[in-house]
Amino acid sequence: QVQLVESGGGLVQPGGSLRLSCAASGRKIGIYTMGWYRQAPGKQRELVATITSGGRTDYADSVKGRFTISRDNAKNTALLQMKSLKPEDTAVYYCKMGLSYWGNGTLVTVSS
Numbered sequence: 740q741v742q743l744v745e746s747g748g749g750l751v752q753p754g755g756s757l758r759l760s761c762a763a764s765g766r767k768i769g770i771y772t773m774g775w776y777r778q779a780p781g782k783q784r785e786l787v788a789t790i791t792s793g794g795r796t797d798y799a800d801s802v803k804g805r806f807t808i809s810r811d812n813a814k815n816t817a818l819l820q821m822k823s824l825k826p827e828d829t830a831v832y833y834c835k836m837g838l839s840y841w842g843n844g845t846l847v848t849v850s851s
Contacts, residue, residue, distance in 0.1 A: 742842075746760050752851050753851055772790065776835060790810050806819060
């Protein structure tokens with residue numbers, strides 16, 4: 740059974756940094772595109788960043804230059820490094836593997 744577990748969320752001040760991790764079990768992530776999505780209160784879930792099996796990355800315009808997605812296939816983990824965080828980055832962040840597999844999310848709150 741495939742399971743994705745996000746971690747690393749929390750409360751951070753504007754301008755701060757966080758690193759989110761997505762640990763996969765039940766299947767190797769190597770052949771899959773991995774993605775991070777987020778859902779803010781009252782809003783639809785939106786794409787944050789993706790990384791293909793070959794390492795090509797793509798970002799939402801709102802996070803370009805501030806967030807970096809990466810993967811460690813040996814550890815079966817995807818990462819999202821976030822810096823220069825803004826209050827509008829506050830959301831539940833979800834990890835996605837391929838087309839079908841989702842984690843349960845981790846809450847990121849950016850507030851002073």
